[in-house]
Every structure is written in C-alpha cells, then in structure tokens.
Amino acid sequence: MPQDYRLAPQFAARLLGLTLMGAGLAIVVATVVAVGFITQPVIVSVTVGLALVAILWVIWKLRSGTWVVRLTDDGYKVQFVRGAGVKQARWADVADAVTTEVAGSPCVVxxxxxxxxxxxxxELVAADRDTFVRAIHEQLLKHGKAR
Incomplete structure (x- = not known):
C-alpha cells in the first residue's frame, strides 16, 4: 500500500497566495487594457472568470490530497519539487539514502x-521529519539496503 506525503501547509498556503496574486494582477492588467484602449469590457469578465477557475483549481488540487512524495513497495515518486533530480526510481536502484542540508534546508538525498x-x-512534506526519514529507511531495509 502506498504511503503518500502531502505538501506541508505553509507551502500550500504560499502556493495559494501566489495564485491569488497572479489572478489579481491579471484582472488589473485586463482592466487597464479595457479602459485604456477602450476595448470590449468582456475582456475583464473573461479574465475574472479564468482567474476564478484557476483559484478554484489550485484549491481543489491542494484539498484533494495531492501528494508530493509517494513511497510504495516497488519504489518512490516525487512531484512538485523543482530540482529534485530523478523524480522516480525503484528501491532496487537506490544505493543509499542520506540526510543533509541543501541551501540551509534539511533534505533526504x-x-x-x-x-x-x-x-x-x-520541509516540503507534511509529516514529522523523523517519521518521513524512518519510512524511507524502512523501505530500504525491506529491500536489503543497509542504513
């Protein structure tokens, strides 16, 4: 059975905040274009509609249990992490796992x-740090990898 680790709440809030800021900016730009160039006001209405759809889509993705890391008996998958490197692999392909700091953030490599x-x-994972690291090490031990 897969173990899914969701996005930490502080990063989900940041993502939603960025979405709201982007939507607001798009609405302001559409309004300035519509008023400044005397174009159809429908441009603003369409922009507001698209912004609302984007906001609702982000909220739905965050609330529907979208995972960042998935651990299965066969391997792991990572999504929504820029610079993660290899996004998925089988446990048989993993040599080892180490904890380290990258740019001041604690990471599992x-x-x-x-x-x-x-x-x-x-920090991106909505789980206790030690619990998350322990789950990875347990998977490695199941597949004959030393700690």
Whole structure:
C-alpha cells in the first residue's frame, strides 16, 4: 500500500497566495487594457472568470490530497519539487539514502546506483521529519539496503 506525503501547509498556503496574486494582477492588467484602449469590457469578465477557475483549481488540487512524495513497495515518486533530480526510481536502484542540508534546508538525498540522485526537502512534506526519514529507511531495509 502506498504511503503518500502531502505538501506541508505553509507551502500550500504560499502556493495559494501566489495564485491569488497572479489572478489579481491579471484582472488589473485586463482592466487597464479595457479602459485604456477602450476595448470590449468582456475582456475583464473573461479574465475574472479564468482567474476564478484557476483559484478554484489550485484549491481543489491542494484539498484533494495531492501528494508530493509517494513511497510504495516497488519504489518512490516525487512531484512538485523543482530540482529534485530523478523524480522516480525503484528501491532496487537506490544505493543509499542520506540526510543533509541543501541551501540551509534539511533534505533526504536518495543516491542511485547509476549515479543519479533524488533530493527531497523535508520541509516540503507534511509529516514529522523523523517519521518521513524512518519510512524511507524502512523501505530500504525491506529491500536489503543497509542504513
């Protein structure tokens, strides 16, 4: 059974805030264009509608249990993490896992046998840091990897 780790609430709030700011900016630009160039006011209405759809879509994605890290018996997958490196791999392909700091943030780095790696900032995951790291190590132990 997969273990899903969701986006931490502080980052979900930041994402929603950025969406709201972008929507507001788009509405202001559409309004300035409509007034300044005396175009059809329908431009503003369409922009407001699209902004509302974008906001609702982000809220739905955040509330529907969208995961950032998924651990399964076969391997792992990472999504929504820029700079993660290799986004998915089988446990058989993982050489080891280490905890480190990248740019001042605590991370788990899964180093692969082929030289690639996956970097997961632990602060992005809505779980206790030790619990998350322990779940990764348990998967590695199940597949014969030493700690």
């Amino acid at each position: 899964l180093r692969l046998k082929n030289g690639g790696s996956t970097t997961i900032p632990v």
